[in-house]
Amino acid sequence: MTALLGPDRGDDRPAVTVGDRALRRSELWAAATAVAARIAGAPAVAVHGDASLETVVSVVGGLLAGVPVVPVPSDAGTFERAHVLADSGAALWLGPPTEGVSLERVAVDATARGGALPAEPDPDATALIMYTSGTTGKPKGVIMSRRAIAADLDALADAWAWTADDTLVHGLPLFHVHGLVLGTLGALRHGSPLVHTVRPRPEAYAAAGGTLYFGVPTVWSRVAADPAAARALSGARLLVSGSAGLPDRVAETLTALSGCSPVERYGMTETLITVAARADAPVRTGWVGTPVAGVESRLRTEHGDPVPHDGATVGDLQVRGATMFDGYLGLPEATAASWTDDGWFRTGDAAVVAEDGRHRIVGRISVDLIKTxxxxxxxxxxxxxxxxxxxxxxxxxxxxxxxxxxxxxxxxxxxxxxxxxxxxxxxxxxxxxxxxxxxxxxxxxxxxxxxxxxxxxxxxxx
Incomplete structure (x- = not known):
């Protein structure tokens, strides 16, 4: 397996652009190496996840140093932030002075230049501790290894024909799987320049000139409502939508205006992206595709019996494979309860699977599976x-x-x-x-x- 963030390609293009600021790969690595030297040996570091070059430098610095990175939502309230910092065991705060944060602060300078790159950490080492949204209690820390992240990014490169020839554009948060893992680490691993628009505004997407765009349904709905912006995406190779189902009318409008309809994908913080529509397959809005390389899925009834793949019968979606997390931090009972006795992760999502293997997510079992x-x-x-x-x-x-x-x-x-x-x-x-x-x-x-x-x-x- 190559280094998590990919090999040095000697590329002189900007590797990451956030708003009107940019860093070439050599500049990003030099700034991140300076961070790595300052945090080496820490049990974990918390990163203020706003849309900035400093966030990218901080995360890359943590990954180069082999120190687990804890992305903290930039809009987190004081109670949520305090829980994440205390629960994660983070020893350092990489971000601006922030209310309620008493950790030692490391000021991050995107123009700093460090020394030699550290040795590549063990692939099984923890890369990120990402927190769930806390819909059923306090957010839980999800331990994600370098190996799992690399496996997922490579599987998505296969599904989407993602290469260094692409320019990736998105304006998604840099503290979630979509914006940080896929949208930042993925671009760095595959060598495709990233243009982060700070916010996912239609006019910003239109001006970016990318070949590959990431968004959530709200983003694509707003782009579809702006005909000029939608038409400007006609040069894109692939649009990707996730986090919720894409309405048919949004897909139809985008297709009519840009000639491109978003493909969809499915995943969770605990599993990364496990199911994705392929770039070389016909687009079917509302269907999130087939399991990515290295991942298997199955449907089960509430009693554990198999559910037919007929495109209509709803079952409990379970997955296993190379992209799975290493457990919930400090919660062995919750970790054990999330797996079946025979080694499948219980997603908690209800789904149907068609005869050709394509999946459609119909909601959370706890609130979205209705027995009527x-x-x-x-x-x-x-x-x-x-x-x-x-x-x-x-x-x-x-x-x-x-x-x-x-x-x-x-x-x-x-x-x-x-x-x-x-x-x-x-x-x-x-x-x-x-x-x-x-x-x-x-x-x-x-x-x-x-x-x-x-x-x-x-x-x-x-």
Missing amino acids: GGYRVGAGEIEAALLDHPSVREAAVVGEPDDDLGQRIVAYVVGDDVRPDELIAHVAGGLSTHKRPREVRVLESLPRNAMGKVQKTQLGKG
């Missing part, structure tokens, strides 16, 4: 159908107790001139009749956590 009238229905499929209606901007579907059905399907929507009966008929006409909402409730906004994820447990309260 003897049927198992995924909320994600209904949400996608609702989002295809022109009056709907946002949608969240839940199952609520019902004496007759067990659970009845209830849709919460945000939109303009919403007519509930029309939406119910729209879903019934596009999906099976039993998947239609029995009730549609209109809200001004959906409750979300700090990560922007809808908090379905809050729906129907108050």
